[in-house]
Amino acid sequence: MRKNLNVIAAYSIMMGLIILVGIFQSWNIALSIFNLCLISAVMTMGANIQWGYAGLINFGIMGYTALGGLAAVLISVNPVQEAWSAGGSNILFSLLLIIGMVLAVRYVLKKYEKSKIRTYIIATIIILGIIIIRFVSEPGIEAIEEVDPAKTGFLGGLGLPIIFSWIVGALFAGGLAFVIGKVALGLRADYLAIATLLISEIVIAIIKHEDWLTRGVKNVIGLKRPAPYEVNLQQTDWFINLVEKFNANKLNLISDFAERQAALNQFVIEGSSVFVKLCYSGLFLVVVIILLILTQKALYSPWGRMMRAIRDNEEAANAMGKNVVKQHLLIFVLGSAIVGIAGAMLVTQDGLFTPGSYRPMRYTFLIWVMVIVGGSGNNFGAILGGFAVWFLWIEAAPIGLYLVNLTTAGLDETHALKVHLIESVPYFRFLMMGIGLLLIMRYRPKGILPEKIEIK
Amino acid sequence: MDFANAIILLLNYIFVPALTYGSQLALGAIFVTLIYGILRFANFATGDMMSFGTMFTILFTWYLQSVGISLGFLPTALLAIPFAIIFMIGYMLMIDKYVFKYYRVNKSPPVQLAMVSIGVMFVTQAVVRIIIGPSDRRFFDGEKFLIKAGEFKEMTGLNEGLAIKSTQVLTIIVTLILVSSLFWFLNKTKTGKSMRAYSDNEDLALLSGIDPKKIVMTTWVIAGILATIGGALYGLDKSFKPFTYFNNMLPIFAAAIVGGIGNPFGAFLGGYVIAFSEILLTYAYRKFFMYVLPESMEPGGLVQLLSTDYKFAVSFSILVIVLLYRPSGIFKGKVL
Numbered sequence A: 001m002r003k004n005l006n007v008i009a010a011y012s013i014m015m016g017l018i019i020l021v022g023i024f025q026s027w028n029i030a031l032s033i034f035n036l037c038l039i040s041a042v043m044t045m046g047a048n049i050q051w052g053y054a055g056l057i058n059f060g061i062m063g064y065t066a067l068g069g070l071a072a073v074l075i076s077v078n079p080v081q082e083a084w085s086a087g088g089s090n091i092l093f094s095l096l097l098i099i100g101m102v103l104a105v106r107y108v109l110k111k112y113e114k115s116k117i118r119t120y121i122i123a124t125i126i127i128l129g130i131i132i133i134r135f136v137s138e139p140g141i142e143a144i145e146e147v148d149p150a151k152t153g154f155l156g157g158l159g160l161p162i163i164f165s166w167i168v169g170a171l172f173a174g175g176l177a178f179v180i181g182k183v184a185l186g187l188r189a190d191y192l193a194i195a196t197l198l199i200s201e202i203v204i205a206i207i208k209h210e211d212w213l214t215r216g217v218k219n220v221i222g223l224k225r226p227a228p229y230e231v232n233l234q235q236t237d238w239f240i241n242l243v244e245k246f247n248a249n250k251l252n253l254i255s256d257f258a259e260r261q262a263a264l265n266q267f268v269i270e271g272s273s274v275f276v277k278l279c280y281s282g283l284f285l286v287v288v289i290i291l292l293i294l295t296q297k298a299l300y301s302p303w304g305r306m307m308r309a310i311r312d313n314e315e316a317a318n319a320m321g322k323n324v325v326k327q328h329l330l331i332f333v334l335g336s337a338i339v340g341i342a343g344a345m346l347v348t349q350d351g352l353f354t355p356g357s358y359r360p361m362r363y364t365f366l367i368w369v370m371v372i373v374g375g376s377g378n379n380f381g382a383i384l385g386g387f388a389v390w391f392l393w394i395e396a397a398p399i400g401l402y403l404v405n406l407t408t409a410g411l412d413e414t415h416a417l418k419v420h421l422i423e424s425v426p427y428f429r430f431l432m433m434g435i436g437l438l439l440i441m442r443y444r445p446k447g448i449l450p451e452k453i454e455i456k
Numbered sequence B: 001m002d003f004a005n006a007i008i009l010l011l012n013y014i015f016v017p018a019l020t021y022g023s024q025l026a027l028g029a030i031f032v033t034l035i036y037g038i039l040r041f042a043n044f045a046t047g048d049m050m051s052f053g054t055m056f057t058i059l060f061t062w063y064l065q066s067v068g069i070s071l072g073f074l075p076t077a078l079l080a081i082p083f084a085i086i087f088m089i090g091y092m093l094m095i096d097k098y099v100f101k102y103y104r105v106n107k108s109p110p111v112q113l114a115m116v117s118i119g120v121m122f123v124t125q126a127v128v129r130i131i132i133g134p135s136d137r138r139f140f141d142g143e144k145f146l147i148k149a150g151e152f153k154e155m156t157g158l159n160e161g162l163a164i165k166s167t168q169v170l171t172i173i174v175t176l177i178l179v180s181s182l183f184w185f186l187n188k189t190k191t192g193k194s195m196r197a198y199s200d201n202e203d204l205a206l207l208s209g210i211d212p213k214k215i216v217m218t219t220w221v222i223a224g225i226l227a228t229i230g231g232a233l234y235g236l237d238k239s240f241k242p243f244t245y246f247n248n249m250l251p252i253f254a255a256a257i258v259g260g261i262g263n264p265f266g267a268f269l270g271g272y273v274i275a276f277s278e279i280l281l282t283y284a285y286r287k288f289f290m291y292v293l294p295e296s297m298e299p300g301g302l303v304q305l306l307s308t309d310y311k312f313a314v315s316f317s318i319l320v321i322v323l324l325y326r327p328s329g330i331f332k333g334k335v336l
Helices: A002-024 A027-053 A061-076 A081-111 A116-146 A164-184 A189-209 A237-246 A248-253 A257-300 A302-312 A314-319 A324-350 A360-374 A379-407 A416-423 A425-443 B002-039 B046-067 B077-105 B110-132 B149-156 B166-188 B190-200 B202-207 B212-237 B242-258 B264-282 B286-292 B308-325
Strands: B145-147
Touching: A002 A027, A002 A379, A027 A061, A027 A257, A027 A302, A027 A324, A027 A360, A027 A379, A061 A164, A061 A189, A061 A324, A061 A360, A081 A116, A164 A189, A164 A324, A164 B308, A189 A360, A189 B110, A189 B242, A189 B308, A237 A248, A237 A257, A248 A257, A257 A302, A257 A324, A257 A379, A302 A314, A302 A324, A314 A324, A360 A379, A360 A425, A360 B110, A379 A416, A379 A425, A416 A425, A425 B110, B002 B046, B002 B166, B002 B190, B002 B212, B002 B242, B002 B264, B002 B286, B046 B077, B046 B110, B046 B212, B046 B242, B077 B110, B077 B212, B110 B242, B145 B149, B145 B166, B166 B190, B166 B212, B166 B264, B190 B202, B190 B212, B202 B212, B212 B242, B242 B264, B242 B308, B264 B308
Parallel strands: none
Antiparallel strands: none
């Protein structure tokens, strides 16, 4: 108990802060912060197993998040029959061609020794393949995108409950990570960082512009929900009774019946959105706890010890007969899959998929700030980082506004400088993140909750 | 005649824009490569440092314009750049003193320095957006075109016009002057030589009495000059928007690595490799083939290899291919 005191203290402070937001701002805001904190926590756990356990630097988090989001679309949206009949066969045929191309390349790689000729053969296969695929898919894509472009214009998904997408998102992200890992894991740390950053940009470019698959920048809205809809809740009897019970004290003060009814309605509307958010919180919390248990178990297992050995001294681990390349690939895939889950969760919560909103600042660098600030190598630290940094990211604007008002208190309300500063309040969050990261890196390089290795 | 038209078409839509864009990338890539070669870390704040320098250029341009000073047909920004460079160098040295020095002295691994540069990126981005705002700004004044498309058509009697913007010529000339003086500095002067020695083998360089403090300072000064001029040229040619500058970091990194990181000349050429391949692969060649091929063989579609949406993806794919097959870059830089 005693040695975990700092963990408990840190988490209590964090929860206290969120509760304070609930009391002073509103429970709605507090819960939406809390939900996104949970999603961030999943992302940081993914990044943490790569960076904290194995020392692999992955700046492609944005790409895996977006793939998770794509999974949510492809699983939950109902299939667009017209589009399938218009161009489905072309797309399926192109898919077969891609598989054939990959198999051909694999065959050449296995069959022939490494030589210039082999490289040329592979290049020819790929270039020819791309040209043929373009010819096959082009008419199909055009036909699909012409099917009611204002509403659909894409193939749609499978029409399954969106919860499944959390697993599929993990599979997508893990699959991408497998390919990237095969290609890039041999690179030195900072090159790997750049390569993964660039590859994630390619993923986003594809998601943004392949309208037949993702609707691109036209966005997919109104995804199915695992939680009830506010509008339905507001008309359900048990829910109204529940809200009445909760607010009995306040309602009893009002004697007039009409006024009481109006107040109750207000409470029901507020309560319904809080209730929906609570449903999400519950779902997310389950994911976070399952992942936490699994990652903790892994950390203290022989496998976790091996990963740390590889991280701390690759050559020594290699000499002990550990397959460093294979383990690196494994952990790269695992970590990315977890990020994929988070991506699907994020889209599930928002109910919409907006490829244009995936930006490296928010989905890659911010997650890294979370991992570093929280404490790499320590799962509790990573989760705490997710909570603390996301909390600051949201609350930075009010804090910034307060600071601006405080420092420019002597100035006139219409003073140009004051007006300008108040306009730029949203950017104070970048400043706070940057300064926070720099301070932590300098004075507490292991993060708020540093890695603690105890041999059990 | 048709053949001449085709050539002019390519010049107008591919060669001149790619040469300009390539020069802008090249300056950034040399900046990245110098920091990597001498300070030994990948600087993720590159794009934002360039936007920081450009911001000062814009502020000074506004000041000069408000006082009524201008350069006639040249943009006023040229006059503002030297002042901006001074501020930029001050900023760079300050960052180095308060942030990077600590890690350098402690011999931290390069990854840690890269992380620190992300912190610097956040701060710089915030400062730029707080001072000048996130919106699109144009600060170009003076004569816009050297050759206008219409005039060119009249002059030569061709169907295709060739338009050359003055900013394009300016970019290319300034880049050539800057890069050649940089190479002269690195290859001929004593400080330049010691910088190269330091980049090549730090221990040997220290042993032969080279002062590391001086090397680091010179590097930041050169980096400040490159970042400001590169950023200002890009802003003059297109427009200044902090988010675009942040994104430009990606092709710049690609250029530096393709050219062989740590090798300034490679970075210089890498900029053009990236720019030309981006534009060549995303240009629609339909009109070109209409001029070159006989009428019966005219293509039906746009004859575009990739849609322009994938402009960035092209440079990244090149980077990935280079990393796979020639990890030290086309022009042999540091081996990974």
